[in-house]
Amino acid sequence: MAEVRIAGVSKYFGTAQVLSDVTVDIADGELMILLGPSGCGKTTLLRTVAGLEDASSGDIFIEGRRVNDLAPHRRNVAMVFQSYALYPNLSVYENIAFPLRAHKTPAHEVDGRVRAAAERVGVVEFLRRKPAQLSGGQRQRIAIARAIVREPQVFLLDEPLSNLDAQLRTQMRAEFARLQRQLRTTTILVTHDQVEAMTMGDRITVMSGGLIQQIGTPLEIYRRPANTFVAGFIGSPPMNLVPARVMARDDGRGLALANGWIPLPTTSPLETDRDVIVGIRPEDLRIVPDGQGLISGSVDLIEYLGSETLAVVADGGVDWSLREGGGPTMRLHEMVHLSAAGSAIYAFDAATHELIGTLAEASPNGSAQNTVGG
């Protein structure tokens, strides 16, 4: 049990900077997700915490102790790899026992702990087999057993579920989240899968280009994206992001879109002539009768998925993704009018891509929930 503090860590590979001034605090017992597209530096950050990579600058603390100069095995962390990294010549039992034996744990203690770990992840019946005789899901359980048998202070998991098929991934996701809640061991899990991040994480660190974009709970990340990157990365389909400009008309001020007009409340602090990016999530858009819509366009694509329907509405060169529950209520090429609540319409600065706020808010800087600064 330990809190992990990553303080201003930067990392260069040659001249390429893969981490720039990353600072994250992970609380004791927390499951922190590092989420981002491939190449964003999340795996490098995890490997730096493990000690498999050296930080070019910055510090890493585990339970208040600076571990930069400690070898990986002295950091008391256990790592689980995407491709399991089991030892092919050893039985499942010896794989799980390996870290204990390497640390010269007394033999009678080894057996009890190996069996307890195997039981926790449900691989007791495979203890005598070799890894090559097992399925991907079973191998991943063994890799997890090998991590928990050490009773480490921190679990580090690098895309642990990516090599599993979709059904097994869903099952293992739930199992691992339950296991982590029982053990209450501080965990850092790297993934590029937003569903994994949203469902498993206590908090999520969204990364891109070696920079932290936002740190927050799944709800905060979803409801309060700090910038257009986070808004566009989370959600499926992602948030509609469309350039607009604040304009004044006879009937008041509003956001001018290519083929629409979103009126602004009179209290809105947005300056006239300011360029912004408008963001609306597909599920927040709804079809309204003519005359009440903010946006008009023709239905370009309908995808019926059973419990919901996805559609694309084309509006003067801009595609709006739309999601509604149940079956389709529109026809292809039909002209429709879309609207959304002011609290669901986000405005981002066109230059910095930072969140300004929703249209329902009076304050331009958003609420205190928004954890990321410039």
Add this chain to the structure above:
Amino acid sequence: MSTLVKPLTPSAQGPAPAGPWRAWLAGPGVRYLLLLLPALMVVAFVVYPTVATVIHSFYRLDPVGRVTGFAGVANYRMLFAEPVFLQVLRNTAIYAVASVVLSIALAFGMAMLLSGKVFVNRLLLLGIFSPTVMPTIAAANIWLYFLAPQLGLFTHLLGDFGIKNANLLGEPNTALGALVALFVWKYAPYFTLFLMAGLQAIPQNVRDALRTEDPHGWHSLRKVVLPIMAPMLAFVITLAVIYAMETVDPVYVMTQGGPANGTNLVMFYLYQLGFSYYSWGPAAALSGLLLGGLSSLSALSLIALERRSFHWA
């Protein structure tokens, strides 16, 4: 003739070659003809001499090599009755064990140091591997200069450490040591290449896992790295033993088996039996023994290679 599945022969893919010459060239006959010449070479220079040698080892032969009568196992008895042969066996055993153990231990160490490095200095590699590509005769002559009394480089270096006028090739023990050193110098880099390839087969994440789990590295080496490397090690050890057993050129160049037969190795003794003493019968017997010994070693190592391969999970 219309068929959907075309047989993969040249005639099915285009018009048949015109003329009897071309038809014959495309036929199967030419393949066997092309095979004939190399096959004849193998029979003439490998199969026939091997079989003839084994047969001759059971016959009495005159100094010219003509069969004069059946000998039974007399040639083998004669071989072992000679005290020099027993000394040769002892020399060869010491030389082979020392050469194999030292060269492979050094090669394993170098492989561990060099593998996993993304960038290994090309010049360093060239330097390390240059002895391997040098012909043994040339290498032995260079070493002869290194070790020459009074003017050799190595002799001078020893002088700086207080060992004056060393004549390493003049003492039986140090002369054998010099031959071992030459073997290690020449072959350790070569074995390093094989062992590096073997280590490369261990995936990066397995090495990473070992680094996070093993405080000393010793447990990793013994329980994971060595077992995974076992087939490659078996192969390299076999290779090393064969190379050590067939060592003859440095003996010829540097010591001629001396002093006092102290560096007389089995292959040099075999050469002497035949071409110095014209004892063709015992020479054939010794050849037969070497053939049997080295073939069984190779067979054993092949079996080891087959049985100890892993499937990466």
